[in-house]
């Protein structure tokens with residue numbers, strides 16, 4: 001009887017341990033310090049702008065950004081004319097004309113970012129059946145999202161761990177679930193040209209992309225954290241004053 | 255009051271005693287020895303008001319339509335003035351509401367507040383708790399993310415465990431053959447309605463409370479006026495200190511960790527074709543979720559989960575000790591903290607996949623949960639040697 005109980009305990013512990021080992025087959029994200037972390041976190045606008053450039057030139061061919069409009073770019077420092085020029089590079093359906101024919105027109109600043117594919121089927125068939133997800137919220141939609149995104153983008157390697165079998169059409173990336181991802185390595189050294197001195201290394205581009213996609217995920221972050229400081233200070237004063245008042249009022253209760 | 259005004263007041267009060275009611279509020283007396291643990295009642299009340307107000311503003315922009323719900327929440331977050339603030343207050347507020355209510359319940363359990371003559375207060379409280387759970391569950395479905403959808407699917411499917419009519423009930427809940435547009439619509443309507451039902455039950459809860467007044471840390475009933483102070487200003491001011499501390503924690507989460515208590519998967523739009531790896535409910539449901547999964551049989555699991563809450567109704571009889579307050583019950587005190595620790599352990603297990611050690615641990619913890627109520631409390635009532643209780647509240651306060 002006792003033996004049986006011990007065996008049961010042993011088996012469950014073993015299961016738990018192997019379970020842990022399985023889970024850790026996907027590496028935990030690399031930890032980077034971001035300007036947007038912490039109570040005083042802020043948007044690094046130049047990094048966001050560079051990130052936008054990489055997104056536009058590289059990621060946009062596969063990934064949509066459907067909750068961001070061209071006009072939003074104003075908030076990261078683009079001028080109206082620049083935004084107009086950026087928007088007009090993409091085509092959208094115009095309103096039907098008198099013969100009910102739908103023609104194309106250049107996108108305007110009030111349009112949302114134009115997706116690469118008209119629908120899910122088109123996106124899948126262009127990507128070996130895999131679906132490139134919308135990136136607007138990706139930083140919020142993954143645990144430790146910013147670090148995760150950075151790790152995915154910089155985590156490709158040609159040398160899979162010995163016991164990982166890479167399926168056809170997949171790429172080894174130890175930071176992704178099951179260590180293999182259907183997205184071909186999107187970045188390579190010098191893929192885009194940066195206006196300033198920043199060198200377009202994979203690490204730098206990835207960081208800039210994280211800044212950009214963090215902004216698309218929570219564009220309110222800076223306003224939120226600023227307001228938070230004021231609210232917390234107010235509440236500290238509020239609590240202290242009421243605490244003192246409470247002490248005074250209760251002084252005579254014996 | 256005199257003259258014309260007095261006459262009018264008298265006329266109204268004779269027909270509708272609102273002025274007598276205000277007088278009651280002004281004169282209402284409370285034991286003078288209440289600790290800050292007694293703040294959680296009014297804190298829960300304020301949390302309810304905050305949910306209703308922020309919910310109202312969300313509902314002005316939210317669209318309860320399977321194709322639009324997710325998008326409308328993002329619209330609120332991005333394009334409605336201070337929409338992010340309203341939504342984050344509402345989402346974090348639900349968690350804070352549960353924090354307050356759990357503290358409030360634990361306070362009641364430690365000090366024996368459920369005992370005579372406050373059983374009805376306790377029962378109304380359990381009804382509020384059940385309604386809150388239903389409200390929060392349906393609210394979590396509204397943003398129509400992956401966890402919304404799959405959480406709704408898992409929890410509503412539980413009803414299929416009911417013999418014979420189970421399947422029919424589930425389809426009736428769904429308004430179709432799967433969680434979908436019809437489900438979302440009715441959940442929105444009910445999520446809007448239930449908080450007002452909660453308000454009604456809260457009023458009854460407080461009426462019942464005001465009949466015999468608050469319990470207190472000694473568990474000794476009020477004997478003379480000397481044992482009490484007027485609620486106002488003594489406890490209004492003390493409650494405000496509690497509000498301040500509560501709002502500080504609340505604000506920290508709203509402004510700096512607004513998504514910490516949620517699940518990242520809920521920022522992925524609901525997709526009936528893709529099942530998330532682990533479907534986990536909100537943290538405040540985890541202990542009950544653990545008990546649900548502890549029993550290998552579906553019906554058994556559902557019954558166990560239900561029983562874990564309904565057993566609270568029997569608490570006034572299961573705990574037969576003559577001494578109310580845990581302060582004077584040395585063994586009970588220890589058992590109480592073990593019980594709290596066990597509930598937390600259940601919460602931890604509820605968040606883990608039901609595999610390996612967590613299965614056994616979950617079963618053991620569930621077993622212990624019921625043991626506390628069904629075995630330990632009755633035995634303690636019979637055999638525990640309690641300490642001497644003070645003669646009166648004032649006696650204790652003077653020390």
Ligand code: HEM
Nearest residue numbers: 305306309310312313316341345348390393394396397449
């Ligand atoms: C007992 C009080 C209430 C609780 C515990 C509660 C809880 C919740 C929760 C947990 C959510 C999901 C939040 C998220 O993750 O986005 C939610 C969403 C929502 N609630 Fe409530 N709620 C309450 C009262 C109300 C009331 C009174 C209304 C309407 C007047 C309301 C309207 C909404 C709306 C429109 C949403 C969807 C928007 C969103 O998800 O942010 N709620 N609620």
